[in-house]
Amino acid sequence: MELPGGLLLLLLLPGGARAVSCESHASCAACVRAHPSCAWCEDPGFPGGAEAAAPRCAPRELLQLAGCPPQAVVQPQGSVRMLQDEELGAGGGPGGAAPTQLRPQKVQVLLRPGEEQSFQVRFRRLQGHPVDLYYLLDLSYSMRDDLEHLHRLGTDLLAALGNATASLRIGFGSFVDKPVLPYVSTVPSRLRNPCPEREVPCAPPAAFRHLLSLTADPQQFSARVRAQRISANLDAPEGGFDAILQVALCQELIGWRPATRLLVFASDDAFHTAGDGKLGGIVLPPDSRCHLDAQGVYASSHLY
Known part of the structure; x- marks a missing residue:
C-alpha cells in the first residue's frame, strides 16, 4: 500500500487455521464470506429445493457428492495481477528516468475473507542513491x-x-x-x-x-x-x-x-x-491535505 509522500506500507495479515462450518449460512454472500473453502450451490433443483436435505453452503467436494452440478458451484477465487513490473535499474538515460529499486511497483490483489495469496518482491538498493x-x-x-x-x-x-x-x-x-x-x-x-x-x-x-x-x-x-x-x-x-x-x-x-x-x-x-x-469533540477524519501555517505549525489539528 502506497501512503502519501511515497512511503510504502506492507501489511502482513494473519490467516491461520480455524475451525469453520459452512452449513449455517443461508445466502451465497454469507457463504463465500465465511471461509475460502466454502462454496454455494446455485442450482434451483438442488436436492430438497427450499427444504434442502443437503445444505447449499459446503465445500465444493461435498456439494458435488450431494448432486450439485459442477457448473452451478459458486466458489470465487482471489488473484494477484502485476500492474507495473519494471526491471530493477539505476535509471538515468536521455529521459532522466528515476531509479527502480523495488519490483514489482504496483500490484492488484483480490481476496476472499481469510484467503491467502503470495507474490515475490525484489529490492536492490542503489549505491550512493540520494x-x-x-x-x-x-x-x-x-x-x-x-x-x-x-x-x-x-x-x-x-x-x-x-x-x-x-x-x-x-x-x-x-x-x-x-x-x-x-x-x-x-x-x-x-x-x-x-x-x-x-x-x-x-x-x-x-x-x-x-x-x-x-x-x-x-x-x-x-x-x-x-x-x-x-x-x-x-x-x-x-x-x-x-x-x-x-x-x-x-x-x-x-x-x-x-x-x-x-x-x-x-x-x-x-x-x-x-x-x-x-x-x-473532534470527529472528522483527516482530509489528506497539508495544513501548516506560516510558522510551520499544524493549524487544523483541532478539526481533524
Whole structure:
C-alpha cells in the first residue's frame, strides 16, 4: 500500500487455521464470506429445493457428492495481477528516468475473507542513491531527561548515513499533542508556558511544528535541534500520528525529493489513535491535505 509522500506500507495479515462450518449460512454472500473453502450451490433443483436435505453452503467436494452440478458451484477465487513490473535499474538515460529499486511497483490483489495469496518482491538498493531523512522529535515533558541524548542521536544518524551516500539531506520537526482539552490545558497562560513551575519556560504545545526543511547542512540541523525547549501536555499518549501524516503530506514545505525517504520518530510513550479525538469533540477524519501555517505549525489539528 502506497501512503502519501511515497512511503510504502506492507501489511502482513494473519490467516491461520480455524475451525469453520459452512452449513449455517443461508445466502451465497454469507457463504463465500465465511471461509475460502466454502462454496454455494446455485442450482434451483438442488436436492430438497427450499427444504434442502443437503445444505447449499459446503465445500465444493461435498456439494458435488450431494448432486450439485459442477457448473452451478459458486466458489470465487482471489488473484494477484502485476500492474507495473519494471526491471530493477539505476535509471538515468536521455529521459532522466528515476531509479527502480523495488519490483514489482504496483500490484492488484483480490481476496476472499481469510484467503491467502503470495507474490515475490525484489529490492536492490542503489549505491550512493540520494537519501532524505526527517527527524521527528517528541517534546512532551516526559522527554526532558532524554533530550540531550536525542540531540546526539540526530547528529550520529547524519554521520552514519553520510557513509552510505554523498547526497544526503536532513530535516527536523517536533510534536506534543493537540492544543485542545483534555489533551492540553487551554488556559491562555498555560498555552504560552505549559510548565510554569520550571525556571526555564516551556515551549507552547503543538500537534506538529515543522522546524527545518530538508537541508544538506549538518550544522544547521544540529543548531536547530539544540535550540528546542521541552513542552508539556496533560495525558500520557502524544499526537505523533498527526505529525507523521503532515510530514508525509506537506511534500513541498518539507522538501522531499524523489529519493529514499526516511522518517525517524523519537518518542517515549504511546500515541493517540483514530477515535481519541472524540474526547475533544473532534470527529472528522483527516482530509489528506497539508495544513501548516506560516510558522510551520499544524493549524487544523483541532478539526481533524
